[in-house]
Amino acid sequence: MDQTLAPSPAAPPLAEEGELTRLHPNYTHAVRLRTTLAAIPFLLAALVAEAISGDAGLLPPGVIGGPVLLVALALIIRVPMRRYSARGYQMSADRLRVVKGLLWRSDTVVPFGRVQHIDVNQGPLERFFGIATMTLHTAGNHNASVKLPGLGEELAREMREDIRAHIRRESM
Amino acid sequence: MSEPRHTAPLSVLVGALNAIRSAIVPAIAVAFSGIGGSGRILVALGVGVAAIVIGSAISYVGWRRLTYTVGAADIRVESGILGRAARSVPYERIQDVSLEAKLLPRLLGLVAVKFETGAGAGEDISLQYLTAAEGERLRRLVRERRDEEQAAAAPTDCEAASPTAEEDEGEVLFTLPPRRLLTFGLFEFSLAVFAVLGGALQYVDNFTGINIWNVALWRDFLEERGVDWMTLDARLQALGALTGLLGLVIIGFATGIARTVTREWDFVLTRSARGFRRRRGLFTRTDVVMPVHRVQALEIGTGLLRYRFGWHGLSFVSLAQDAGDASHVVAPFARMEEIAPIVAAAGFRLPDAATHWHRASRNYLVDRIVIETAIPLLATIPAAILAPFGVALIPLGLAVLLAGANLYAWEFRRHAIDETQVYTSHGFLSPQQQVATRLKLHSVEIAQGPIARWRGYATIHLGLAGGTFAMHGVPIEEARAVRRAVLATIAATDFSRLDTPPAAEVQALSSAQSGFSSNFAAT
Incomplete structure (x- = not known):
């Protein structure tokens, strides 16, 4: 298999057993946008609460809205970046390794010989940013589907073809 | 052979009898409640009769409309009173065929035939009810078709060529005589x-x-x-x-x-060329067949008390479900010496003296104790200050108990790996063990929470078809070594060849060992 996925030189030293390949940089943006959309209702609620308590003179202004805004900003700006650098994958001749998680780290390896079928999915946000999620399905109950989000669209298809070629070769 | 057939006509009677049974409770309820005043007995009778008539009618129409076809490549079932639903199951996807006879159908000589495909709950085809002979015939037919297909795929498979007539009565591996059953019952104390x-x-x-x-x-x-x-x-x-x-x-x-x-009445486990066959039950008699190569892993369980008397239970993990349970019980109450031959017949090996057990990390034990006793210990402080003397002892005692429980649980928290299998054990004062073949695992994950990362241990989750397999508190370096070893085995063989293990391995597996309890005592 010709490897076109050169490990990015900026990969952090979280690789214990080999260099991890980073995701597409747009992954960060996609996560940011998703978090922003999810945060809007909370920000609106905070605004309303702020207005009500301001009218009643219960709390000094900013006591509710301030913290909510701070948390939202942290979740939108800082966390996706950390998440991006925590994620990574490593594709070798016969297996795929997926690393993820900020606090709860998980490091999964799926040998291609055990892949039942492969999905490449794109949500509307992902399509906008030109990235895709590849999902490997195995027969095991744990890790029945291993997701690898944030791959470049082209790359995801290439990887799928590579894995499929491997499966076909093996089962003949 | 390939024309649509109906299920046994007597199933209508079963449906009607069931309707009567389910009509009794509402009728009694009406009779005892105040509905209808003095005429309530009549109302109750009316409700009962209506329920019976409607239930019987539905049962009859359902029977008329349900047909099954035993085709060349699949079994098709068409059903539905108003709409029409057709489902087809190809022979090669049928994991096993189980026959179940509840009390009522059994008295009428009927069985429910279920085709296990490993699909999610409720998605399996089930024919209710066929005559016992027809059920048996269908099962043999499905198995023959499957074997034909396998033989076509692998012409060198000598097992497929063996005659199918002798399959019914294989070698008896395990039975539960009434005396043993009574002892078993004593350990199943239940309120x-x-x-x-x-x-x-x-x-x-x-x-x-x-x-x-x-x-x-x-x-x-x-x-x-x-x-x-x-x-x-x-x-x-x-x-x-x-x-x-x-x-x-x-x-x-x-x-x-x-x-x-x-x-468990009249529990019989037999082994024939086709696989394991288990029959059990007093009122509801079930008859389940599991092909040997479908066994994914073993579970050896025991109880706090029965462990002290040397009793264990053996179950097989497989894709098919067993009465809602993920695993098939094949020896519910047995000595290790009796379990060993069953394990050998399934192509597994029990952990023995040569098995190199590793304990969970000591850090893991300490962390578990700290985390679990934190809440009672924190509760002790306000209790000591505010409540009368002595109340503080309650959370304190609880904390001590929890710490003790963890210490004892750590005793059995072990894992091991050898050339062909992985082992894990856990449990409080008695070991629950799992044994899986390295070859039949599907993925390996090393998971670490923030504390685990800081303290240098991890949980290994192994992807097992039909069950879960995890090793907790494994030191991180060891976890990586385990993963490397397991992955080397998995990657060497493709999924499509899982059912035909290399000959060398079969020989290695044929020697069974027992006495893992003594192994525990030794470490």
Whole structure:
């Protein structure tokens, strides 16, 4: 298999057993946008609460809205970046390794010989940013589907073809 | 052979009888409630008759509309009273065919035939009901078709060429004689009957207006019969309490024995060329066949008390479900010496003296104790300051108990790996073990929480078809070594060749060992 996925030189030293390949940089943006959309209702609620308590003179202004805004900003700006650098994958001749998680780290390896079928999915946000999620399905109950989000669209298809070629070769 | 067939006509009768059974409760409810005033008995009768007529009619129409076709490549079932649903299951996807005979169908000589495909719950095809002979014939047919397909795919497979006539009575691997069943029942001590009784009393309460929890009511009842409440002295009360306790114990044992006997009556596990076959049950008799190569892993369980007497239970993990359970019980109550031959027949090896068990990381133990005792310990502080003296001892005692429980649980938290298999064990004061073949695993994950990362241990999750397999508190370096080793085995063989293990391995697996308890004692 010709490897076109050169490990990015900026990969952090979280690789214990080999260099991890980073995701597409747009992954960060996609996560940011998703978090922003999810945060809007909370920000609106905070605004309303702020207005009500301001009218009643219960709390000094900013006591509710301030913290909510701070948390939202942290979740939108800082966390996706950390998440991006925590994620990574490593594709070798016969297996795929997926690393993820900020606090709860998980490091999964799926040998291609055990892949039942492969999905490449794109949500509307992902399509906008030109990235895709590849999902490997195995027969095991744990890790029945291993997701690898944030791959470049082209790359995801290439990887799928590579894995499929491997499966076909093996089962003949 | 390939024309649509109906299920046995007698199944309509079963449906009708079931309708009668389900009509009784609402009828009684109507009779006891105030609905309809003086004519309520008539109303109750009407409700009952209506329920029976409708139930029987539905059962008849359902029978008329359900057909099954045994085709060349699949089994097709068409059903539906208003709409039409057709489902087809190809032979090669059928994991096993199980026959189940509940009490009522059994009296009529009928069985429910279920085709297990490993699909999610409720998605399997089930034919209710066929005559016992037809069920047996269908099962043999499915198996023959599957073998033909396998033989076509692998012409060198000599097993497929063996005659199919002798398959019914294989070598008997395990039985539960009544005496053993009784011992088993004693260990299944259960007070679940009180939950049922409580529910029934609640029911009585709702429908009769008698509040049985009302103490005054019972006192009045006693006084009416000339018993003076006050003269019951302390000794008599103590005697009463003792009698009650004794009754509780007797009921607990009786429930355990009754449940065990009805479930496991005449338990027979046989092994033939096709696989394992298990028959059991007093009222509901089930007959399940598992092909040997479908066994994914073993579970060897035991209980706190029965472990002390040397009793263990063996189950197989497989893709097919067994009465809602993920694994198939093949020896519910046996000595390790009896389990060993079954394990060998399944192509597995029990952990033995040569198995190199590793304990969970000591850091893992410390962290578990710290985390679990934190809440009771924190509760101790305000209790010591605010509550009267002595109250603080309760959370403190709880913390000590939790720490002790963790210490004892750590005793059995072990894992091991050898050339072909992985082992794990856990449990409080008694080991629950799992054994899986490295070859039949599907993925390996190393998971670490923030504390685990800081303290240098991890949980290994192994992807197992039909079950879960995890090793907890493994030191991180060791975890990586385990993963490397397991992955090397998995990647060497493709999924499509899993069912035909290399010959060398079969030979290595054929020597079975026993006595892992002594192995535990030695470490």
